[in-house]
Amino acid sequence: MIEAFTDVVPSFFGTLNRGPMTLTIFLHTVIILPMFFLYYSEKKKQKQGDHED
Amino acid sequence: MLSRVMNVQYESQKLAINYFQVALILFGAQLLFGLTTAIQYLYPQFLFGIIDFSVGRMVHLNAMIVWLLYAMIGSVYWLLPDETGIETVGIKIGRLLFYILTLAVTIVVVVYLVVQVGPGNAMSRWLIHEGREYIEAPRWADIGIVVVVLGFLGNVFATAFKGKRTGIVTVLMIDLLALAGLYLAGMFYTKNVSVDQFWWWWVIHLWVEATWEVYVAAVIGYGLIKTIGANRKIIEMWIWIEVAMLFGSGILGIGHHYFWIGTPEYWLEIGALFSALEPVPLLGMFVHVIYDWGKQAGKRTPMTNTPAFSWFVVTTFGNFLGAGVWGFMHTLPQINLYTHGTQWTAAHGHLAFYGAYVAALIGMMYIGLQGKYGLKEMRMTASAKWGITLLTGGVLGMTMALTIAGYVQTFIERGQWGATWQGYFVGQNSPWMIQAYGWRLAMGVVTILGFVFLMKDMMTIARTAQRENLKTESTATATA
Amino acid sequence: MEEQKISVWGSVRFWRNTAVWVTGFAVLLLIWLSLDTIPQISAGTIEDLENGVTKRVPSAAVINYEIGYELDNKRKTEIPIIGGKQMFFGRNDYSEEEATELVSHGKMTVQSKNCMNCHTLLGNGAYYAPDLTKSWLDPAWSETGPYRPMTGKATTEEAMAEFLQHPNKYPTHARMMPDLGITPDEAIAVVAFLKHMSSIDTNGFPRNFNKIKGAVNAK
Numbered sequence: 001m002i003e004a005f006t007d008v009v010p011s012f013f014g015t016l017n018r019g020p021m022t023l024t025i026f027l028h029t030v031i032i033l034p035m036f037f038l039y040y041s042e043k044k045k046q047k048q049g050d051h052e053d
Numbered sequence: 054m055l056s057r058v059m060n061v062q063y064e065s066q067k068l069a070i071n072y073f074q075v076a077l078i079l080f081g082a083q084l085l086f087g088l089t090t091a092i093q094y095l096y097p098q099f100l101f102g103i104i105d106f107s108v109g110r111m112v113h114l115n116a117m118i119v120w121l122l123y124a125m126i127g128s129v130y131w132l133l134p135d136e137t138g139i140e141t142v143g144i145k146i147g148r149l150l151f152y153i154l155t156l157a158v159t160i161v162v163v164v165y166l167v168v169q170v171g172p173g174n175a176m177s178r179w180l181i182h183e184g185r186e187y188i189e190a191p192r193w194a195d196i197g198i199v200v201v202v203l204g205f206l207g208n209v210f211a212t213a214f215k216g217k218r219t220g221i222v223t224v225l226m227i228d229l230l231a232l233a234g235l236y237l238a239g240m241f242y243t244k245n246v247s248v249d250q251f252w253w254w255w256v257i258h259l260w261v262e263a264t265w266e267v268y269v270a271a272v273i274g275y276g277l278i279k280t281i282g283a284n285r286k287i288i289e290m291w292i293w294i295e296v297a298m299l300f301g302s303g304i305l306g307i308g309h310h311y312f313w314i315g316t317p318e319y320w321l322e323i324g325a326l327f328s329a330l331e332p333v334p335l336l337g338m339f340v341h342v343i344y345d346w347g348k349q350a351g352k353r354t355p356m357t358n359t360p361a362f363s364w365f366v367v368t369t370f371g372n373f374l375g376a377g378v379w380g381f382m383h384t385l386p387q388i389n390l391y392t393h394g395t396q397w398t399a400a401h402g403h404l405a406f407y408g409a410y411v412a413a414l415i416g417m418m419y420i421g422l423q424g425k426y427g428l429k430e431m432r433m434t435a436s437a438k439w440g441i442t443l444l445t446g447g448v449l450g451m452t453m454a455l456t457i458a459g460y461v462q463t464f465i466e467r468g469q470w471g472a473t474w475q476g477y478f479v480g481q482n483s484p485w486m487i488q489a490y491g492w493r494l495a496m497g498v499v500t501i502l503g504f505v506f507l508m509k510d511m512m513t514i515a516r517t518a519q520r521e522n523l524k525t526e527s528t529a530t531a532t533a
Numbered sequence: 534m535e536e537q538k539i540s541v542w543g544s545v546r547f548w549r550n551t552a553v554w555v556t557g558f559a560v561l562l563l564i565w566l567s568l569d570t571i572p573q574i575s576a577g578t579i580e581d582l583e584n585g586v587t588k589r590v591p592s593a594a595v596i597n598y599e600i601g602y603e604l605d606n607k608r609k610t611e612i613p614i615i616g617g618k619q620m621f622f623g624r625n626d627y628s629e630e631e632a633t634e635l636v637s638h639g640k641m642t643v644q645s646k647n648c649m650n651c652h653t654l655l656g657n658g659a660y661y662a663p664d665l666t667k668s669w670l671d672p673a674w675s676e677t678g679p680y681r682p683m684t685g686k687a688t689t690e691e692a693m694a695e696f697l698q699h700p701n702k703y704p705t706h707a708r709m710m711p712d713l714g715i716t717p718d719e720a721i722a723v724v725a726f727l728k729h730m731s732s733i734d735t736n737g738f739p740r741n742f743n744k745i746k747g748a749v750n751a752k
Contacts, residue, residue, distance in 0.1 A: 004607070007317050007319070008734060009317065011317065011569050012569065013319040013566065013569055014319050017319040017322055021326070023319055023323065024327075027562065031301060031555055031558055031559065034554055034558075038547060038551055042541045042550070043539065043541050046540075047539060093661075094661070098707075101711065106650070106651055106661045107647045107650035108650075110651075111650050169647075170646050170647055170713050171645050172642075172714075172719070173642025173645045173719045177644070178641070182647065184643065184645055184646070184650075186649050186650060186659070189650075220545065242641075244576075244633060245575065245576050245590060246655065246726075247574040247655070248571065248590075250654075250655060251567075286545065290543065293551070293552045294548050297548065297552040300552070300559055304556070304559035304562075304563050310657075311570070313656050313735045313736055313737075315590050315735060316570055316573070316574055317570055317574075317589070320570075323566070390737065390738055393738060394658070398660070471741040472667075473742065473743055474668070474671050474673040474674075475673055481706075
């Protein structure tokens with residue numbers, strides 16, 4: 001499942017690229033995870049009556 | 054009373070109309086040189102040695118990019134007073150920059166057509182053209198463009214800070230800043246062709262698949278409020294969702310240009326997975342416009358500008374089909390390994406640029422026309438219908454023909470012949486390929502006919518509308 | 534004052550924050566990736582070539598060497614193979630500086646003559662004429678190909694240079710290359726640029742180059 005490193009130059013991204021879609025999953029996760037934080041902090045603000053805009 | 058006098062109260066909107074006018078002239082030039090190059094595919098002797106394919110194509114592409122930029126700047130100058138509630142700050146400078154830009158564009162095009170090529174040294178790059186597809190403009194013009202765009206940005210920012218800063222204007226401010234900044238990535242010479250193309254894509258990709266798309270989302274938002282009275286809060290929320298999705302997929306989607314130019318293998322996966330998501334926001338745009346349309350129809354409030362709204366519908370369709378579906382069809386490296394550098398790209402390019410940008414900006418021009426003559430309501434005329442039908446039909450037809458050409462080229466040249474020169478020519482000589490080029494030419498002529506109707510309509514629709522409004526109520530022309 | 538409903542999904546602020554986060558972070562990732570990529574695609578040195586160090590983009594001095602394009606068992610794609618020394622316009626001792634200048638002159642000429650608006654380079658450009666990515670290795674220009682005898686030259690580089698200077702004399706197709714006023718020096722430089730480009734590791738593009746002779750015509 002984990003493939004041998006084949007690219008010309010070893011690098012962090014090249015290493016992540018060895019597993020099945022691991023590089024993409026990593027990148028998408030780091031982008032999407034903080035959105036949970038944004039969601040809950042918005043919910044908290046609205047509960048406190050801060051309705052913005 | 055039928056008047057040809059501008060009914061616009063803001064200088065900014067008068068300038069917008071000037072930008073639209075030059076844009077339409079350049080649109081005509083784009084189509085003309087598209088025609089010569091399409092003919093050359095079938096009859097290579099046509100204008101050979103006079104306007105060679107390379108020259109015609111360079112003008113075809115550059116005229117398009119420049120007219121889209123003109124229409125984009127024009128649209129911003131149009132909507133800025135509406136959104137901020139004040140006259141654009143520094144509009145006199147804006148007008149001066151318009152003349153400078155137009156003069157520069159004229160000189161560049163004349164040099165393209167008259168000088169065409171220079172010796173292999175830095176002087177050619179500075180004075181004639183840069184020889185890099187899409188951003189061929191010579192370096193002196195690059196610097197001029199940067200100056201003009203900085204002036205434009207200065208006006209936009211100053212106006213937004215002085216007047217009311219709506220969500221639409223905020224998005225446009227950030228987006229235009231990024232758009233202008235990215236141009237710098239294409240303004241230096243490098244000896245290494247891989248590094249060259251790496252930065253080259255920063256300009257091309259991050260323009261057309263990121264910043265331009267966000268621009269269009271914002272402008273369509275404004276257009277929906279204008280034409281069908283969409284709810285501003287929902288529009289602004291939707292624009293921010295579009296920004297998140299377009300930039301979220303589009304920025305790293307640049308990886309699909311980094312498959313085969315010498316860049317590392319990890320780009321294969323990044324490019325594939327991020328660019329595969331690029332159609333999602335385009336589908337979102339489509340759903341949103343149709344949804345708003347349905348809501349508006351339910352409320353039975355009159356649509357104030359049917360031609361503009363029709364063009365916005367075309368843009369959502371065309372953007373999703375051309376950029377989304379046609380882009381996705383060859384974005385995965387498993388497919389792109391064989392389709393890269395074939396007519397596939399041309400098929401995708403024609404429908405994507407038309408759907409995403411041409412249609413949206415023509416819609417904005419119709420809003421400009423309506424405002425120019427102070428019309429409460431503007432309805433489709435016969436020429437407007439012919440224009441939209443023939444232009445869209447023509448581009449769709451060219452796209453279908455080029456898609457078939459792309460298939461044939463991929464199978465014969467790449468599949469059967471292993472991408473050699475001989476394979477290239479065997480592919481090009483295939484009767485199926487030649488038929489496809491024939492259909493592309495025919496549909497190109499249809500597109501040009503559509504353009505003729507569009508131009509006729511743009512010159513007459515206001516008067517037609519005024520006459521009809523006089524007939525019915527006679528109040529429309531009185532209100533400024 | 535009436536109680537407002539709590540709705541995160543319908544909040545402009547939430548989506549604005551999301552948009553700012555996603556955009557900002559995607560930009561940071563792109564910058565990080567670019568910082569990782571640029572050193573990998575910067576040209577190698579003449580020492581790399583002498584010591585057999587593989588580079589994605591070798592030094593311009595690669596014009597002193599024979600270049601192949603073979604299937605790599607580990608990567609399962611075709612990669613450029615840099616072989617032994619090879620004459621290029623009668624020399625194989627171009628220094629690093631000399632070769633770099635020559636290839637750069639070639640690149641400048643390719644830009645000035647607008648090659649990219651008919652041909653493709655690394656698959657990018659126009660589709661009116663053949664791809665130039667591996668043109669140096671194309672069988673059409675090899676000993677057995679039709680173009681060398683057409684120009685009456687003994688080597689690939691001389692045949693290419695001759696063609697570039699007088700394309701009108703050698704019609705290869707109804708779609709002829711126009712005479713672009715390429716000088717002898719520029720022609721040599723362009724061929725050097727093409728030879729160098731064929732040594733770039735393009736992750737296997739074009740696939741099966743020169744391996745399949747066309748099923749229709751196969752013997």
